[in-house]
Amino acid sequence: xxxxxxxxxxxxxAKTIRYYEDIGLIQPKRSENGYRAFAExxxxxxxxxxxxxxxxxxxxxxxxxxxxxxxxARASGDVKALxxxxxxxxxxxxxxxxxxEATLADLVQACNGDHRPDCPILRGLSQPVSxxxx
Amino acid sequence: xxxxxxxxxxxxxAKTIRYYEDIGLIQPKRSENGYRAFAExxxxxxxxxxxxxxxxxxxxxxxxxxxxxxxxARASGDVKALxxxxxxxxxxxxxxxxxxEATLADLVQACNGDHRPDCPILRGLSQPVSxxxx
DNA sequence: CTTGACGTTCCTGTCACTGGAACCCCCATA
DNA sequence: TATGGGGGTTCCAGTGACAGGAACGTCAAG
Numbered sequence: 556x557x558x559x560x561x562x563x564x565x566x567x568x569a570k571t572i573r574y575y576e577d578i579g580l581i582q583p584k585r586s587e588n589g590y591r592a593f594a595e596x597x598x599x600x601x602x603x604x605x606x607x608x609x610x611x612x613x614x615x616x617x618x619x620x621x622x623x624x625x626x627x628a629r630a631s632g633d634v635k636a637l638x639x640x641x642x643x644x645x646x647x648x649x650x651x652x653x654x655x656e657a658t659l660a661d662l663v664q665a666c667n668g669d670h671r672p673d674c675p676i677l678r679g680l681s682q683p684v685s686x687x688x689x
Numbered sequence: 690x691x692x693x694x695x696x697x698x699x700x701x702x703a704k705t706i707r708y709y710e711d712i713g714l715i716q717p718k719r720s721e722n723g724y725r726a727f728a729e730x731x732x733x734x735x736x737x738x739x740x741x742x743x744x745x746x747x748x749x750x751x752x753x754x755x756x757x758x759x760x761x762a763r764a765s766g767d768v769k770a771l772x773x774x775x776x777x778x779x780x781x782x783x784x785x786x787x788x789x790e791a792t793l794a795d796l797v798q799a800c801n802g803d804h805r806p807d808c809p810i811l812r813g814l815s816q817p818v819s820x821x822x823x
Numbered sequence: 824c825t826t827g828a829c830g831t832t833c834c835t836g837t838c839a840c841t842g843g844a845a846c847c848c849c850c851a852t853a
Numbered sequence: 854t855a856t857g858g859g860g861g862t863t864c865c866a867g868t869g870a871c872a873g874g875a876a877c878g879t880c881a882a883g
Contacts, residue, residue, distance in 0.1 A: 559829070573831090574871060588879060590830055599815065606814050611789045614870070624811050634810045635802035642793050649786045655745045656779050663776055668769035676768045677758050680740050681733065693860070707862090708840060722848060724861055748839065 556593040565601040572601060580604060580618060612641055690727040699735040706735060714738060714752060746775055 562569045575581050576591070581600050583591045603624060607617045619637060623629045658679075665675035696703045709715050710725070715734050717725045737758060741751045753771060757763045792813075799809035 557830075568872085569830090570872060571870085578870095588830080590879085602817075603814050606818060608870090609789075609818075610793055610814075611786070620811070620814065623808075624815065627806060629806050629808070629811075630804045631800055631806065631808035631810070632802040632804060634808045635797060635800045638793060638797050638800070638810050642790065642797055645786055645790050645793065649783060649790065652745070652779055652783045652786070655743075656776065656783065659744055659772060659776050659779065663769060663772050666765055666769045666772070668766040670764045670766060672761060672763050672765060674757075674763070674765035674768045676765070676772050677754070677763075680737050680744075680754065681758065683736075684740060684743075691861075702841085703861095704841060705839085712839095722861080724848085742839090 556598065558591050558593070561593045561598050561601060564598055565605055567601060567605050575601065575604065578614065580614070580621065610641075611645055616641060690732065692725050692727070695727045695732050695735060698732055699739055701735055701739050709735065709738065712748065714748070714755065744775075745779055750775060 556564075558569045558572055562572055565572070572581075576583060581597050583593045583597045586592045600621060604617045604621065607620050608614075612620065616637060620634070623634050623637075662676045662679045665679075667673075690698075692703045692706055696706055699706070701709075706715075710717060715731050717727045717731045720726045734755060738751045738755065741754050742748075746754065750771060754768070757768050757771075796810045796813045799813075801807075
């Protein structure tokens with residue numbers, strides 16, 4: 556398989572696949588003409604990584620997941636530990652974003668949004684955050 | 690004021706403040722010895738930007754907010770439009786993260802996390818996502 | 824033989840900083 | 854007067870995960 560076919564099958568841009576080879580996530584063979592010649596196993600790995608990325612795993616984590624995936628003697632506990640760590644990070648990010656959302660929604664709601672200069676949003680940004688005393 | 694004092698007051702690292710000068714967010718004067726000499730107005734701007742950044746606004750957005758902040762003839766509608774756009778992005782990000790969280794939580798829950806190699810998490814990552822048919 | 828779609832490498836840019844090296848300035852103390 | 858330490862300065866490189874684009878090679882069809 557050439558790169559375009561694999562890209563379509565794995566749902567990844569060709570650029571990304573070349574990048575993944577660059578950093579050693581996959582090692583496709585080469586045809587005589589110099590083109591990358593992907594095996595089924597390469598495609599599977601790419602799709603695997605694509606799905607892991609879409610769940611927010613970093614490249615480093617994907618590398619570890621891939622190693623576990625290929626290791627038939629792995630312990631599922633190791634996989635779970637990785638996933639739980641990531642899940643905790645996702646949840647922390649959600650909490651952070653929800654705090655931002657709440658504050659910003661308050662400010663937006665207080666602002667008339669008309670042609671006049673008076674603006675609670677700018678006032679809010681120009682004053683110390685409430686609860687900043689600690 | 691020297692940079693350390695401003696950094697403390699604004700709650701930003703000195704490195705960040707130098708960077709903000711680099712990209713033109715602030716233009717502090719210089720003392721004869723070459724040190725940055727911050728005015729109160731510089732401090733206010735830095736604190737303003739710091740708070741906007743903590744609400745997730747990008748530097749580009751902060752620059753626009755700062756311009757509106759300094760423009761006494763601004764329309765609050767312009768500020769609100771910026772804030773609403775950003776709020777929409779935050780909410781979209783939250784939705785995305787919640788989807789990740791749900792999928793990942795399912796996988797984690799299905800995994801025993803023991804010493805054996807059988808692992809629903811890896812199985813989930815190695816199979817097409819359900820609902821991928823469209 | 825040409826054309827156009829594919830493939831290749833390599834370099835640069837993104838975003839918002841952070842770390843570090845190499846150097847300068849100021850004040851206090853021995 | 855030397856020196857030591859804690860400021861300050863500039864500039865360069867690295868981060869993460871690619872994306873854009875230039876310049877060039879390859880292949881199949883007409």
